[in-house]
Amino acid sequence: MSKCLICQSEEHDIVDPVTFLPCASPGCKNNVYCRGCLDRFVKDYASKCVACNGKIRITRGTKLYGDATAAMKKNEAQREEARRAEGLEQAHMVMKDGELRAAYKAKIAEEDKEQESLSLAMELSRENSIIPEVTAKDLAELQRFQREADKEEAQKRAAERAAEIEASEKLIQSLTQEEESGSSPQEKIKSQKTPISDENPITSASMTTSTTTSTTTTSASSSAPKPKPSSPSASTKHSPSKLGSPSASTKHSPFKPSTPQPPPPSSTPPTMPSHFKPSDIQRVAEELTAATSAPVAAAVMKRLLHKRVKYVEQTMAFLPRGTTLFPKFLKTIKKRFAGSPDFHTLQTVYDQVTTKIQKEYDAENCSSSSRSIPNKPKAHTITGFRALPDKIPPNPLLIDDDSKNLRLRVYGPYEPANLSLSEVEQNIKDHMTWYRVKYSSGRFNNECETPCYTNYFGGVAQTSKSGEKLPYQEIPGYLKPLTQKVSDLCGVQFNSFLVRLYFNGKDNIAHHTDGRTFLGEIPTIASLSLGATATFELKRMNNVWPDSGTPDGGEDKSTPHLGFKCKDRTLLIMEGDTQDHWHHRVPQESRGPRININFRYIVPTSSNNDVDTEGQKKYYKYMVYGDYREEWESRKIDSWSFDDLMKLKGGVMSMFPQQKKELPQEPSKENEREGVGVSGGEPNNELNKENKKEPTEKEPTTTATATATSAPVTYKNSIFKSSARPAIKPAVKRSNADSAFSSKKAKLLQPIQKSSTSTPFSFAAKTKPKTLTPGLTISPMSTPSPTNTTSTDAPTADGPSEASEASEIKTLVEMGFSKEHAIQAIKNHPGDFMLQMNECIANNL
Numbered sequence: 150m151s152k153c154l155i156c157q158s159e160e161h162d163i164v165d166p167v168t169f170l171p172c173a174s175p176g177c178k179n180n181v182y183c184r185g186c187l188d189r190f191v192k193d194y195a196s197k198c199v200a201c202n203g204k205i206r207i208t209r210g211t212k213l214y215g216d217a218t219a220a221m222k223k224n225e226a227q228r229e230e231a232r233r234a235e236g237l238e239q240a241h242m243v244m245k246d247g248e249l250r251a252a253y254k255a256k257i258a259e260e261d262k263e264q265e266s267l268s269l270a271m272e273l274s275r276e277n278s279i280i281p282e283v284t285a286k287d288l289a290e291l292q293r294f295q296r297e298a299d300k301e302e303a304q305k306r307a308a309e310r311a312a313e314i315e316a317s318e319k320l321i322q323s324l325t326q327e328e329e330s331g332s333s334p335q336e337k338i339k340s341q342k343t344p345i346s347d348e349n350p351i352t353s354a355s356m357t358t359s360t361t362t363s364t365t366t367t368s369a370s371s372s373a374p375k376p377k378p379s380s381p382s383a384s385t386k387h388s389p390s391k392l393g394s395p396s397a398s399t400k401h402s403p404f405k406p407s408t409p410q411p412p413p414p415s416s417t418p419p420t421m422p423s424h425f426k427p428s429d430i431q432r433v434a435e436e437l438t439a440a441t442s443a444p445v446a447a448a449v450m451k452r453l454l455h456k457r458v459k460y461v462e463q464t465m466a467f468l469p470r471g472t473t474l475f476p477k478f479l480k481t482i483k484k485r486f487a488g489s490p491d492f493h494t495l496q497t498v499y500d501q502v503t504t505k506i507q508k509e510y511d512a513e514n515c516s517s518s519s520r521s522i523p524n525k526p527k528a529h530t531i532t533g534f535r536a537l538p539d540k541i542p543p544n545p546l547l548i549d550d551d552s553k554n555l556r557l558r559v560y561g562p563y564e565p566a567n568l569s570l571s572e573v574e575q576n577i578k579d580h581m582t583w584y585r586v587k588y589s590s591g592r593f594n595n596e597c598e599t600p601c602y603t604n605y606f607g608g609v610a611q612t613s614k615s616g617e618k619l620p621y622q623e624i625p626g627y628l629k630p631l632t633q634k635v636s637d638l639c640g641v642q643f644n645s646f647l648v649r650l651y652f653n654g655k656d657n658i659a660h661h662t663d664g665r666t667f668l669g670e671i672p673t674i675a676s677l678s679l680g681a682t683a684t685f686e687l688k689r690m691n692n693v694w695p696d697s698g699t700p701d702g703g704e705d706k707s708t709p710h711l712g713f714k715c716k717d718r719t720l721l722i723m724e725g726d727t728q729d730h731w732h733h734r735v736p737q738e739s740r741g742p743r744i745n746i747n748f749r750y751i752v753p754t755s756s757n758n759d760v761d762t763e764g765q766k767k768y769y770k771y772m773v774y775g776d777y778r779e780e781w782e783s784r785k786i787d788s789w790s791f792d793d794l795m796k797l798k799g800g801v802m803s804m805f806p807q808q809k810k811e812l813p814q815e816p817s818k819e820n821e822r823e824g825v826g827v828s829g830g831e832p833n834n835e836l837n838k839e840n841k842k843e844p845t846e847k848e849p850t851t852t853a854t855a856t857a858t859s860a861p862v863t864y865k866n867s868i869f870k871s872s873a874r875p876a877i878k879p880a881v882k883r884s885n886a887d888s889a890f891s892s893k894k895a896k897l898l899q900p901i902q903k904s905s906t907s908t909p910f911s912f913a914a915k916t917k918p919k920t921l922t923p924g925l926t927i928s929p930m931s932t933p934s935p936t937n938t939t940s941t942d943a944p945t946a947d948g949p950s951e952a953s954e955a956s957e958i959k960t961l962v963e964m965g966f967s968k969e970h971a972i973q974a975i976k977n978h979p980g981d982f983m984l985q986m987n988e989c990i991a992n993n994l
């Protein structure tokens with residue numbers, strides 16, 4: 150079998166197999182690679198051959214890929230030949246009398262050693278993530294195991310249920326008999342509870358590291374003043390009158406009425422060194438079963454308490470050793486059932502029962518110290534702002550700190566099997582529509598604009614109880630496989646995502662939490678970065694939704710900030726309680742274009758609760774249409790394709806070589822399908838707060854009507870094609886900024902119209918040409934003069950010229966801002982009209 154020499158995928162798993170042409174070495178010509186692997190390799194190490202490490206030269210015209218079919222055939226023929234030769238050799242090695250020759254024995258021994266060292270190398274590389282694929286495969290494999298285990302479990306459960314029914318029939322029978330002979334049925338029932346033994350799946354040893362706060366109970370006994378938490382048969386010591394014990398229950402077992410059982414030995418080995426005893430668990434399970442639809446409750450409890458815990462232990466092999474499993478797993482289960490109508494019942498009953506148990510323990514002289522959990526693993530300490538190490542970090546890097554309510558998984562890079570992220574990235578660049586959302590904020594009493602380009606897909610296609618159709622864009626086909634892969638990895642079926650384009654380092658997102666009620670109780674957020682590296686920062690909050698006047702703005706000053714670099718293809722997963730305790734942001738910094746895909750699960754609206762529809766509406770509002778839903782629906786608001794932005798913001802283009810490109814005459818169908826929209830953006834932290842706390846945010850008081858403009862440019866995805874997407878002209882003037890922005894934009898388009906050049910953009914481009922391409926007519930956003938569209942104000946590598954600055958000042962002053970503010974804003978944000986304008990707005994307040 151040919152393997153991809155980079156990711157080691159077997160022949161049938163190689164994605165788009167190719168050979169690498171630039172290496173002339175004969176030994177390399179039949180080497181086979183996944184096209185994506187080679188792409189990445191060439192980006193990073195273009196001057197060397199993957200296999201022989203020999204020097205190679207790749208220029209613009211170099212053909213990289215060769216046909217792998219022939220090479221694979223040749224390899225197969227060679228292997229066949231080798232097998233034949235080996236057969237002959239083996240025959241030769243066996244002496245006539247059938248005994249192996251010493252030389253052959255030595256050879257086999259050598260091969261065994263090789264095999265061993267290969268496994269060792271694989272093991273090490275897995276640990277060190279040298280072959281990132283290994284982790285993903287392992288996970289897939291474990292998931293497969295899990296599915297099988299689930300199946301088995303379902304069968305077992307069915308059998309158990311049958312046995313239970315039989316048993317309860319017997320019980321009823323025996324009770325009836327005993328009742329007839331005079332004893333109290335209640336007493337009997339109490340004593341008939343299923344005995345808890347080591348064989349009982351509930352007493353899973355895998356719970357030894359479990360901890361929880363609200364549900365904490367301790368091995369305790371009124372006779373043992375302060376038992377060791379891992380004390381022998383802790384559960385059996387607990388008051389049988391309350392929760393039953395093996396000795397008690399077995400003594401009165403209806404199944405063995407005539408055989409009295411001996412009491413449990415006093416020095417049995419520890420069975421349940423957890424603070425949560427089997428009998429308690431049993432009780433919770435019973436109460437849950439009674440309160441909800443039985444199969445769901447039973448499934449939850451059983452899974453929670455036995456197999457699934459084990460599974461988590463396995464799949465989360467990358468968790469630091471000794472990590473607490475139980476509370477997290479409980480949350481995972483809750484999350485899994487988040488969409489089920491049983492969820493709330495499960496949740497409530499669970500809480501009620503566990504609190505009750507806790508109280509009972511307290512009442513039984515359980516001192517608080519005996520509830521402390523001795524084997525609680527030492528939490529990671531966050532030592533301060535830290536970057537991902539330059540050396541190969543574990544993949545995924547895991548930051549899991551219960552005491553700080555932080556759980557992050559960082560895959561760097563994320564390498565989904567059989568899915569080319571290069572293609573995903575290209576498709577986004579080719580087909581995505583970007584909005585820069587404008588909305589009025591009641592809070593600021595002003596027009597706001599989000600600080601990067603955005604769009605939103607998915608959620609639930611449904612109509613609310615009041616008959617309102619929810620805004621909804623179907624997830625584009627080219628992003629569906631990725632959504633599924635990331636969902637599988639996270640164990641959450643994401644049904645939506647938002648995309649962000651940070652065109653340059655000025656685009657950013659302020660500190661915020663992603664926690665929303667409509668994302669469920671414990672939202673998992675997966676965030677894939679493509680393109681330029683960005684800093685991702687986190688700060689711990691005492692209050693993620695601080696009111697004004699909250700000390701330190703709600704920040705927990707005692708915990709240092711945390712930060713790391715999100716590089717191209719970094720996948721960051723924020724899980725557990727993180728959103729309830731941390732804010733995160735991507736600050737302004739110097740960087741090129743970056744795309745972020747942020748996967749979310751929106752809880753579908755339940756039939757008796759209409760409130761979740763607000764969540765979906767909010768996402769669409771702040772990511773897509775702002776205050777202009779109607780216009781968006783009738784496709785009358787502005788949006789940008791990646792190409793549009795490249796042209797508008799020509800400054801970035803100067804970083805990359807120029808190439809002629811034909812401009813298609815019609816907007817692409819794909820793009821049409823995906824929907825159109827306005828300038829779009831992101832709620833900052835303030836807005837998030839508004840979002841969370843004031844779900845009934847006021848509707849904008851202004852309406853907008855669309856009028857066709859005469860903008861004549863026609864090219865792919867163009868928002869400027871008048872027939873397709875006329876610009877908005879608000880019927881009621883929303884703010885000075887609004888109309889002036891439109892006129893500014895119209896003017897900005899003029900130079901584009903004259904340009905027939907387009908810039909191929911590659912995230913892989915790492916070098917910045919020292920000089921600008923001569924004759925470039927496309928200007929950076931803030932450069933062109935509003936009055937002179939054939940501006941001589943060509944951008945320079947050093948930034949906007951004096952003349953362009955003067956025109957920017959003029960524009961801002963025309964918009965109604967003071968000259969002083971305009972000058973300041975231009976100074977602070979050279980070349981970025983959006984930020985200049987935002988600053989003027991802020992200063993005007």
Ligand SMILES: O=C(O)CCC(=O)C(=O)O
Binds near residue numbers: 647676733745747
């Ligand atoms: O761009 C990023 O990495 C973060 C985006 C983010 O936090 C969000 O979309 O909520």
Ligand SMILES: [Fe+2]
Binds near residue numbers: 663
């Ligand atoms: Fe976020």
